[in-house]
Amino acid sequence: MTRRSVVFQAPRRIEVNHDDIPSPREGEVLVRTLVSGISAGTELHVYRGDISEGVLLDETLPSLQEPFRYPATYGYASVGEVVDDGRRVFAFQPHVSHYVAREDELYDVPEDLSSEAAALWPSVETAVNLVLDARPLVGERVLVVGQGVVGLATTSVLSRFPLGELCTVEPIESRRVASERCGAGRSLHPDEADEANEANEASDFDLSIELSGTSSGLDCAIAATGFEGRVVVGSWYGDKPLPVELGTHFHRGRIRLISSQVSHIGSPLLSRWTKKRRMQVASTSLANLPSAELVTHRFPVERAAEAYTLLDQHPERCLQVLLTYT
Helix, strand or coil: CCCCEEEEEEEEEEEEEEEECCCCCCCEEEEEEEEEEEEHHHHHHHHHHCCCCCCCCCCCCHHHCCCCCCCCCCCEEEEECCCCCCEEEEEECCCCCCCEEEEEHEEEECCCCHCCCCCCHHHHHHHHHHHHCCCCCCCCCEEECCCCCCHHCCCCCCCCCCCCEEEEEEHHHHHHHHHHHCCCEEECCCHHHHHHCCCCCCCEEEEEECCCCCCCHHHHHHHHEEEEEEEECCCCCCCCCCCCCCCCHHCCCCCEEEEEECCCCCCCCCCCCCCHHHHHHHHHHHCCHHHHHHEEEEEEEHHHHHHHHHHCCCCHHHHEEEEEEE
16 A cells, blocks of 8 residues: 655646655654545645745645745645544645644544534634634624635634624625525625625625635725725735725725734734634534535545646536545
8 A cells, every 4th residue: 555645746737646654753643534625725826836936835834834846745634544543633734645743733523523524624714713813893794705615614603793794795606505504694796796886885894804816806895895994805816916906995995904814813812812722613613514515526536636627627616625535
């Protein structure tokens, strides 16, 4: 038996390499992967070549601390079994069939949580971080632009707050349906949102969260946000230049743009909201997410190239795509 690893050889070129299964050293355990989730955000930037070589992708995760360059391994949503005792664990590991890790790098998967649902854990952790950075208030009108997996998870977390309104914007109809299943009061097509903004019927949200990964999505969030409102930007655009409308509405409206990224939490929460605590909250929040509906495709790891092609060329057909290793 050999270890199978997904390798990004170059932009839009995926190979599955075989090498020896590693042996754990003292203080480490060997984990056999069951499933791993593909990120349709940052990971597609890696796949498409939208990231400059030399960039540190995530200095907080051991597997992503080296400067990026092709060929590269990537991924951070791995669910597997500890070989010695059969425990199911989650780890921020790349797409690989076997790996060694220290115990403090592993998170035990709750017994009542399926392995497929556990692969959504980092997406929900991102949603928890976004909401902590956004700090929604009682009775606020909140808009979430973009209803991919992270957007849906964010909608689900926000739906448990006593908000005045929770609205979402998403171009793909099936995702709008899923959005309302996750707790949105209404989910609009971008054209509907634009028409409402032009008629001054929707530009009074107190808080907007942008998760579309597009400049038009960010423009939509800014346009819909009212005077002295705030826009939390959760998308990462890689190296792409971003044309954004920062005209009269943004300028005179005193709109605040807030960057949010899951590796860190902003002050003054930093001292109390540790990574472990945020992961625990995300674990609880997973129970409220219709994960069985969000996982739309499964590919054996040997067919990883097909999985990335699907996400890259046909995002309207899929949400969460998993790689399987059995």
